[in-house]
Amino acid sequence: MGKKAKPEEIIAKLREVEVRLARGETAASAARAVGVTEQTYY
Known part of the structure; x- marks a missing residue:
């Protein structure tokens, strides 16, 4: 699991x-x- 990104x-x-x-x-x-998977984007 990756790190949790800040809201900003x-x-x-x-x-x-x-x-x-x-x-x-x-x-x-x-x-x-931008460094995310397509699944994460959706």
């Missing part, structure tokens, strides 16, 4: 994924880029 870190990662999705990346690619 989670929000930053979610925003980064949103930006990447808006640029046309797939959810899987965007999630991997």
